[in-house]
Amino acid sequence: MKKSALTILSFFCIFAMSGCGNSQTDSNINSDSTTKNTTAEPNESEETTAGNSDIIPISESVTTPEFEEETDSTNDETLVVYFSATGTTKGVAERIAAVTNADLYEIIPAAPYSSDDLDWHDSNSRTSIEMNDSDARPAIASDTISLDSYSTIYIGYPIWWGDAPRIMSTFVESYDFSDKTVVSFCTSGGSDIGRSGDNLKDLANGGNWLSGDRLDAGISESEIQDWINDLN
Numbered sequence: 001m002k003k004s005a006l007t008i009l010s011f012f013c014i015f016a017m018s019g020c021g022n023s024q025t026d027s028n029i030n031s032d033s034t035t036k037n038t039t040a041e042p043n044e045s046e047e048t049t050a051g052n053s054d055i056i057p058i059s060e061s062v063t064t065p066e067f068e069e070e071t072d073s074t075n076d077e078t079l080v081v082y083f084s085a086t087g088t089t090k091g092v093a094e095r096i097a098a099v100t101n102a103d104l105y106e107i108i109p110a111a112p113y114s115s116d117d118l119d120w121h122d123s124n125s126r127t128s129i130e131m132n133d134s135d136a137r138p139a140i141a142s143d144t145i146s147l148d149s150y151s152t153i154y155i156g157y158p159i160w161w162g163d164a165p166r167i168m169s170t171f172v173e174s175y176d177f178s179d180k181t182v183v184s185f186c187t188s189g190g191s192d193i194g195r196s197g198d199n200l201k202d203l204a205n206g207g208n209w210l211s212g213d214r215l216d217a218g219i220s221e222s223e224i225q226d227w228i229n230d231l232n
C-alpha cells in the first residue's frame with residue numbers, strides 16, 4: 001500500500017516537473033517573438049496562464065516579420081542658409097556647403113542694403129535703426145524653401161552690433177525647425193558669435209541648436225571639416 005502510494009506520488013512529481021520545463025521553454029520562445037513584433041490572438045494556452053505575468057504563452061501564429069527597407073531616406077540632407085551684405089559670409093557658406101555636400105539658400109533682402117545703409121558710424125543709418133529695434137523684421141525677397149528634406153541646417157550671417165542682423169530673425173521665425181539640427185555661424189570684424197546664435201534659437205520654432213562659432217573669412221575647407229568634427 002505504502003509502495004503504491006509512493007509510486008503515484010513520484011508519477012505526479014515527474015509530471016509536474018515536466019510541465020514546469022515546458023513553461024520555461026515557452027517563455028523563451030515567446031520573448032524571442034516579442035522582439036520580432038509578433039501579433040497573436042489570445043488562445044487557450046493564454047487563458048490557462050492568465051494572471052501569471054512571468055509565463056507568456058506560445059502562439060501558433062508566430063510569424064517571422066519581413067525586414068522593411070529604409071524608405072525614408074530623403075530627410076537627411078544638409079542645407080546652408082546665409083545672409084551676406086558684402087560677400088564675406090557668402091564665401092564661408094559656400095565652403096561649408098562644399099564640405100558637407102549641402103544645398104545653399106541665400107536670404108536676399110527685399111530692400112537691398114546700400115553702403116549708406118551699412119554705415120555703422122551713422123546712428124541714423126538703416127542698420128543702426130534696425131539693430132536698435134529688436135522688433136525690426138526686414139522682409140525677405142528669396143523664394144520660401146521647404147525644409148522637409150533637411151536634417152541639418154547651418155545658418156550664417158555677419159555680426160552687426162554684436163548680434164545677428166534682424167533679417168535673420170525674420171528668417172528663423174518663418175520656419176519650423178522641429179527635428180532639425182541647427183548650427184549657427186558668423187563672420188565679423190573680430191567680435192565673437194556671442195549670444196547671437198542663442199538669440200536666434202530663442203526666436204525659432206523648435207530645433208536642436210548646437211552652439212555655433214565665428215569663422216574666419218579665409219577659413220579653408222579642411223579647417224571647416226575640423227570645425228564640423230568638433231561640433232557636439
Ligand SMILES: Cc1cc2nc3c(=O)[nH]c(=O)nc-3n(C[C@H](O)[C@H](O)[C@H](O)COP(=O)(O)O)c2cc1C
Nearest residue numbers: 084085086087088089158159161162188189190191
Ligand atoms: C552695420 C554693421 C555692424 C557691424 N558690427 C560689427 C560688430 O559689432 N563686430 C564686428 O566684429 N564686426 C561688425 N561688423 C563687421 C561685419 O560683421 C563683418 O565685416 C562681416 O564679415 C561682414 O560680412 P558680410 O560680408 O557677409 O556682410 C559690422 C558691419 C556692419 C555693416
